[in-house]
Amino acid sequence: MPIRWRLRSRGIIVPITCPMCNNDVEHMLHLFFDCNFAADCWAHANIMQDMTEVEAAPSWLLDKLATASVEELEKISMVLWGIWNWRNRKVWDNKSVTGAFAMDESFKTLTTWREARKIVKSTVPVSQRTEECSKWRPPEQGGFKINVDASVMPGVNSFSIGMVLRGHDGVFVAGKTSRFSVADSVFEAESIGVREALKEVNYLEVGEVIDSCCNMLNKLRYASVCFVRKSANRVAHSLARYPCLVHCHVCFSSPPDCVVEAIMYDASP
Numbered sequence: 001m002p003i004r005w006r007l008r009s010r011g012i013i014v015p016i017t018c019p020m021c022n023n024d025v026e027h028m029l030h031l032f033f034d035c036n037f038a039a040d041c042w043a044h045a046n047i048m049q050d051m052t053e054v055e056a057a058p059s060w061l062l063d064k065l066a067t068a069s070v071e072e073l074e075k076i077s078m079v080l081w082g083i084w085n086w087r088n089r090k091v092w093d094n095k096s097v098t099g100a101f102a103m104d105e106s107f108k109t110l111t112t113w114r115e116a117r118k119i120v121k122s123t124v125p126v127s128q129r130t131e132e133c134s135k136w137r138p139p140e141q142g143g144f145k146i147n148v149d150a151s152v153m154p155g156v157n158s159f160s161i162g163m164v165l166r167g168h169d170g171v172f173v174a175g176k177t178s179r180f181s182v183a184d185s186v187f188e189a190e191s192i193g194v195r196e197a198l199k200e201v202n203y204l205e206v207g208e209v210i211d212s213c214c215n216m217l218n219k220l221r222y223a224s225v226c227f228v229r230k231s232a233n234r235v236a237h238s239l240a241r242y243p244c245l246v247h248c249h250v251c252f253s254s255p256p257d258c259v260v261e262a263i264m265y266d267a268s269p
């Protein structure tokens with residue numbers, strides 16, 4: 001943290017005294033535990049009864065990190081954050097508050113944060129949480145996965161499809177890109193992409209695009225289709241942009257240069 005003692009020790013010319021009390025050098029132990037303002041904050045937070053002396057603060061804190069409940073750690077974090085926040089308000093805005101006021105603000109923020117987390121937990125279904133689908137996920141052990149994407153360029157009378165087949169270890173098995181003439185919508189282009197991928201699985205072609213997808217899915221009990229974000233589908237996305245002519249297919253037995261980095265990224269832990 002850019003406290004004054006540390007800035008000075010790195011040759012930066014700043015005052016070295018604590019901006020809250022002007023009584024001591026501003027080092028970590030002073031600012032967060034020894035300063036009158038800090039002591040005032042801890043007293044109002046009412047969570048430090050078991051600390052005997054200021055010098056023991058670092059070991060007290062380490063002990064809390066190992067043993068305290070989540071609720072207690074949240075409170076401790078908010079006390080430290082409040083001290084640092086109001087120290088900065090003093091330095092940059094010359095604003096001073098009491099420890100009681102600082103802690104009221106800290107715990108109001110903590111309550112708001114806890115309420116917000118409750119809402120997220122109770123209203124958003126697991127499948128919609130973005131962090132769970134922002135990276136490519138391998139299929140089950142021994143399985144294979146096809147990723148497919150369509151690339152529709154505005155003003156261009158054709159669209160491309162890219163697809164990639166990989167094993168559970170993320171290793172590239174095969175890839176393909178195809179260019180088709182006109183699609184009415186991105187949805188249609190992507191549906192055609194799904195159909196083409198299913199054709200690769202079963203070499204079947206029947207009926208209209210969606211119907212044929214459904215038919216194939218019904219027949220292919222081991223195949224399933226789901227939506228993933230572009231960030232979890234980077235290899236297929238790159239293949240969809242691979243240059244090729246309308247109604248031309250390019251098959252790959254090893255990954256082309258444009259997807260090597262994305263394959264390695266997907267396969268990384």
Ligand SMILES: [Zn+2]
Nearest residue numbers: 018020021035
């Ligand atoms: Zn001080």
